[in-house]
Amino acid sequence: MPALHLKAFIRTILNSSNKVLSLHFMNHFEKYMRSKKLPFSKEKIEEIAAKYPTPFHIYDEKGMLAYARHFIESFSWNEGFKEYYAIKAAPNPYLMKLLHIQGFGIDCSSLAELVLAEKVGLRGEEIMFTSNDTPAEEYKKAIELGAIINLDDISHIDYIEKNVGIPELVCFRYNPGALKGGNTIIGNPEDSKYGFTREQLFEGYKKLMDKGVKRFGIHTMVASNELDADYFVETAEIIFDTIVDLHKELGIKFEFANLGGGIGIPYKSEHNPVDLKRVSDGIKASYQNHIVANGLAPLKIFFESGRAITGPFGFLVAKVLHLKETYKKYVGLDASMHNLMRPAMYGAYHHITVLGKEEQPHNSIYDVTGSLCENNDKFAINRLLPKIDVGDLLVIHDAGAHGHSMGFNYNGKLRSAELLLRENGEVVQIRRAETINDYFATVDFNGVSTFE
Numbered sequence: 001m002p003a004l005h006l007k008a009f010i011r012t013i014l015n016s017s018n019k020v021l022s023l024h025f026m027n028h029f030e031k032y033m034r035s036k037k038l039p040f041s042k043e044k045i046e047e048i049a050a051k052y053p054t055p056f057h058i059y060d061e062k063g064m065l066a067y068a069r070h071f072i073e074s075f076s077w078n079e080g081f082k083e084y085y086a087i088k089a090a091p092n093p094y095l096m097k098l099l100h101i102q103g104f105g106i107d108c109s110s111l112a113e114l115v116l117a118e119k120v121g122l123r124g125e126e127i128m129f130t131s132n133d134t135p136a137e138e139y140k141k142a143i144e145l146g147a148i149i150n151l152d153d154i155s156h157i158d159y160i161e162k163n164v165g166i167p168e169l170v171c172f173r174y175n176p177g178a179l180k181g182g183n184t185i186i187g188n189p190e191d192s193k194y195g196f197t198r199e200q201l202f203e204g205y206k207k208l209m210d211k212g213v214k215r216f217g218i219h220t221m222v223a224s225n226e227l228d229a230d231y232f233v234e235t236a237e238i239i240f241d242t243i244v245d246l247h248k249e250l251g252i253k254f255e256f257a258n259l260g261g262g263i264g265i266p267y268k269s270e271h272n273p274v275d276l277k278r279v280s281d282g283i284k285a286s287y288q289n290h291i292v293a294n295g296l297a298p299l300k301i302f303f304e305s306g307r308a309i310t311g312p313f314g315f316l317v318a319k320v321l322h323l324k325e326t327y328k329k330y331v332g333l334d335a336s337m338h339n340l341m342r343p344a345m346y347g348a349y350h351h352i353t354v355l356g357k358e359e360q361p362h363n364s365i366y367d368v369t370g371s372l373c374e375n376n377d378k379f380a381i382n383r384l385l386p387k388i389d390v391g392d393l394l395v396i397h398d399a400g401a402h403g404h405s406m407g408f409n410y411n412g413k414l415r416s417a418e419l420l421l422r423e424n425g426e427v428v429q430i431r432r433a434e435t436i437n438d439y440f441a442t443v444d445f446n447g448v449s450t451f452e
Contacts, residue, residue, distance in 0.1 A: 033266050033273045033312050036397055039063060039421060042355035045317055045393055048419065048427055054393070055318040055335035056433070057404045058419040059095060064313040064400075065423070068102045071309070074276040077284055078301045084128045086261050086306030087113050089401035092418055093120045094430035095310060100126075107261075107304040108147070111138045118145060128258065128304060130173065130219065132194055136163035143167050150219050150258070154200045157207055171217035171258065172196050172204055176238050194221065201242065205250055216254050217302075218243060223262030225307060229275045233282030235259055236301075240290035247296060258302040259283075265311045267349050267398050274308070307401040314400020316340050316416075320392045321371075329366050331388050336370025337377045338413040340396060340403045344376040351397040352380055360386035368394070372411050404431075414439060 039060040040048075048058070068083075075081040084107040085099050091113060096106060097120050105126040106117045117127050127147035131138060134152070139160050142149055150171040151157065160166060175195030196204060205216065220239055223231055239257050246252050263274050283301065291299045318335035342348040352368060354360075364387050368380040379396055388394075407415040418431035 034269055036269050036351045036353065038315070038353060038395060039313075042393065045355060045395070049317070049319075049393070052417050052419060052427075052429060053433075055316060055333070055339050056417045056419055057339075057399060058315050058317060058421055058427075059090075059310065059400055059430075060313045060315075060421050061098065062421075062423045064095070064310055065098060065102065067313070068099055068104065068309055071276060071303075071305070072103060074280045075283075075301060075303075077280070078287070079298055080256070080300030082300065082302050083309075084258075084302060084304040085309055086304050087116060088405060089306030090310045090314065090403070091116055091405050092430055094420060094428070096120050096122075099309065104309075107306070108142070111135075111141055114138065114141045114145060114147070117147075125169070128171075128302070130221075130304070136160075140164045148217065150217070151204075152194060152196075154196055154204045154207075157204060161211070166208070166211060166213060168213070169215040169217065169255070170208055170213055171219050171256075172201055174198070174201055174218060174220045174239070174242065176220065176222065176242075198242070202246065202249060205246060205252055209250065209252070216252050217256045217258060218246075218254055219258035219260065219302075221260030221262065221304070223260070225264035226262045227264040227266065227271060227274055229278040230282065232259065232263070232274075232279045233286065236283045237286045237290070240286055243296060243299070244290055244294050247294065253296065254299060256300040256302050258304060261303060261305040261307070263303075263305045263308040265308055265398060265401075267351065269351065309401075311398050311401035314398070314403055316396040316399040316403060318394050318396065320388055320390050320394065323388065323390060328382075329364065331366045331368045331385075331394075333368065333370055333379070333394060335379075335396075335416070336372045336411075336413055337374070337379075338372065338408050338410060339370075339416055340379065340399050341406050341408070342402060343379050344374070345406075350379060350399065352383065352385065353395045353397065354386050354388060355393040355395060357386040357388075357392070362386055364388065372413065374410075409439060412439060 071083055082105050084105040086107045087096060088109060093116055100120060100122060105128060106122050107128045107130060108114050108117055109131045124146035125148050127145055128150060129142040129147040130150040132152040143164055148169055148171055149167050150173055152173050173195040218239060222235060236259055243254050266273050291297050316335060316339055318333040320331055321334050322332035324330040337344040343350060362384045364385055365382055366385055367378055368383060370377040404418055414434035417429055417433040420428045420430045422428060
């Protein structure tokens, strides 16, 4: 390519952030979400394991941030758009700091999550507090931080007023009931414990207006791990319709609509990831037809995705300790369901790579298990894998959301370390592994010695 043409080409690329972001994202889309390619080699993991013993969770910064930027860029048409990372997915301050730098807010549902937000440096309307069955102390902390309060129940209006006072900006969580079908994970909205009915929305907002509240938002969350892009467009349509109706009856001008999370990831390689462009284009069309057409713009659009942001970019690495043959063949790992409980809890599929054997025939059938005293402590059942040997390193994919965060201590098992693979190839420990002293820290053994 001639030098002048090359310079023009470079200028075009540098001046077209959309193209750069799309190209960057597509590379990682192919690498992680579909092909299940890993961001590290067997040799790299062996080097890491020599310093940080297995099992451990490791997150890929490059992939995570590429997707985060793609997510934000997909909704750049909406002034004020914000993604509030659902911190329950991976409550690690290092990950949250990286996402905050990209412009993300944080979605919290507990006191501990609010404190994490505070320690990372988030304040005010960067924090969305969406909780249920909420203690007064948690509302108090949220209001101290200036968080957006998202009430789950109409009775909480009086509860929060009595205990901490009604904040300047209030949001309600809407449960559309029969208007919106659920999915297999979250269930049908009518059976959900969350949210206001449509009738309660009108009553609740009127009550707040009578109490002098002037700033309002609305929220819904009716899906979990949903892969159908049209599902999210339909959800936006319901929310926008509701906003129009509330405005017509009560005169409310909403500041934002939080469309929730639930954006799924392709745990199986034959699944397709959610097409964010399709989601965005559909929501934009509905926004024009409902919000703009009724003179209700600008309306900020919020999301609170968790799984989609970190899920595909986290991996559980474990070592094979034992091989067992009885009525079936079992692969026993040094990890258990306390490291990743989704397969045992939901029957969820997680892809497994045997490092160094990726190209070998997958013609051996195994149950891949942990060591808990529970028969459902299995990462895979009847899974076709290459022939496995003791000492092999296994990587369990898509463990970057609801993985380490759902860990527990049953059978005295200790939570594993969390590591971050930086964009420059450096590996940083972002949470150390628990120790036996951590496990017993809340027990007074001196008291036990004198107890009768």
